[in-house]
Amino acid sequence: MLKVAVGVIKNQYNEVLISKRSKKAHQGGLWEFPGGKVEEGEKTEDALKRELLEELNIEVLTAVPFIQVKHDYNDIGVLLEVYLVESFQGKACGMEGQPIKWLAIDSLEKSSFPAANKAIIDALNLPRYYPIVDESIGAEEEMLRHLKTLISGGYTMIQWRAKSLNKSGFKHLAEQAMALCKRNNVRLFINSSMTDALEMNAEAIHLSANEVLAMKNKASSLEGVLLAASCHNEQELKAAKELGVLFAVLSPVCATQTHIGMKPLGWPQFKSLSEAVPLPVFALGGVGPETLDKALSNGAYGVAGIRAFGR
Numbered sequence: 001m002l003k004v005a006v007g008v009i010k011n012q013y014n015e016v017l018i019s020k021r022s023k024k025a026h027q028g029g030l031w032e033f034p035g036g037k038v039e040e041g042e043k044t045e046d047a048l049k050r051e052l053l054e055e056l057n058i059e060v061l062t063a064v065p066f067i068q069v070k071h072d073y074n075d076i077g078v079l080l081e082v083y084l085v086e087s088f089q090g091k092a093c094g095m096e097g098q099p100i101k102w103l104a105i106d107s108l109e110k111s112s113f114p115a116a117n118k119a120i121i122d123a124l125n126l127p128r129y130y131p132i133v134d135e136s137i138g139a140e141e142e143m144l145r146h147l148k149t150l151i152s153g154g155y156t157m158i159q160w161r162a163k164s165l166n167k168s169g170f171k172h173l174a175e176q177a178m179a180l181c182k183r184n185n186v187r188l189f190i191n192s193s194m195t196d197a198l199e200m201n202a203e204a205i206h207l208s209a210n211e212v213l214a215m216k217n218k219a220s221s222l223e224g225v226l227l228a229a230s231c232h233n234e235q236e237l238k239a240a241k242e243l244g245v246l247f248a249v250l251s252p253v254c255a256t257q258t259h260i261g262m263k264p265l266g267w268p269q270f271k272s273l274s275e276a277v278p279l280p281v282f283a284l285g286g287v288g289p290e291t292l293d294k295a296l297s298n299g300a301y302g303v304a305g306i307r308a309f310g311r
């Protein structure tokens with residue numbers, strides 16, 4: 001497997017720099033995030049700095065690990081170690097004669113990139129908020145009402161959870177929620193077992209940590225379905241990463257009403273766990289929109305919650 005250092009270079013306008021691969025290269029003629037092969041004995045971060053200097057004539061000042069993507073092309077397998085380049089020195093130019101351009105993150109077209117980049121583009125488009133509609137909010141009507149409030153509040157990624165309903169009750173309710181979200185272009189993650197979620201044709205599934213641990217190496221049948229996972233420790237985060245989830249939720253950060261008796265992680269431990277695994281991690285447990293800055297400064301990608309959203 002070819003190890004590749006890839007840089008998503010951002011500017012202050014929320015645009016990223018992309019560059020066109022030469023016709024003759026592997027996956028030639030497609031756009032890419034600049035970067036290249038990690039040499040024998042070289043650290044990935046050093047390879048990133050070297051490649052961006054060679055290809056764009058810029059000096060990387062800060063780069064943070066973002067995600068890792070494994071992909072099998074028919075001819076080779078690649079492991080893309082993707083970094084967010086948050087600051088650099090110099091003016092980028094195509095040193096190998098390649099066209100380059102700055103593009104808004106939400107206008108990146110997956111079809112213009114090699115297939116492995118789909119996961120990078122999905123991750124770059126993740127919102128910072130992940131509200132959860134849970135039955136602790138109220139009965140079924142109440143849950144649907146709360147979902148509507150969240151949708152009109154502008155949230156674009158929501159989790160749907162009702163653990164105490166039986167299978168057919170959950171299916172019936174989840175189908176209404178999915179239809180509502182589809183009409184409004186909102187991505188709804190169904191929190192249930194993998195089997196049940198696939199049976200109801202969920203396009204996005206939120207798995208419990210136990211399900212993730214039990215799923216090891218079974219993800220190959222899941223092309224086209226987005227996965228997320230609930231995690232509480234490093235082992236679960238690593239298993240979720242291995243399974244190929246788009247992001248994880250790590251909890252509980254602080255003490256909450258719903259998880260009385262569960263020992264909170266606290267911010268320092270949250271930070272070290274989220275930094276140990278290159279995956280976007282949402283903080284959950286006593287956090288909300290007003291704690292986003294605190295969460296970001298502790299290594300979170302965003303915040304998740306039930307009562308903190310849409311009230």
Ligand SMILES: Nc1nc2c([nH]c(=O)n2[C@@H]2O[C@H](COP(=O)(O)OP(=O)(O)OP(=O)(O)O)[C@@H](O)[C@H]2O)c(=O)[nH]1
Pocket residue numbers: 002004005006025026027031032033034035036037051076078080114115116117
């Ligand atoms: N740099 C880069 N490589 C990517 C991306 N997506 C992707 O699948 N790859 C694959 O990663 C592999 C290595 O990338 P590369 O061709 O940039 O390597 P390099 O700069 O060292 O090239 P060189 O052999 O011309 O020196 C290629 O097989 C390429 O198809 C991407 O976004 N950026």
Ligand SMILES: [Mg+2]
Pocket residue numbers: 034035036037051055
């Ligand atoms: Mg390259």
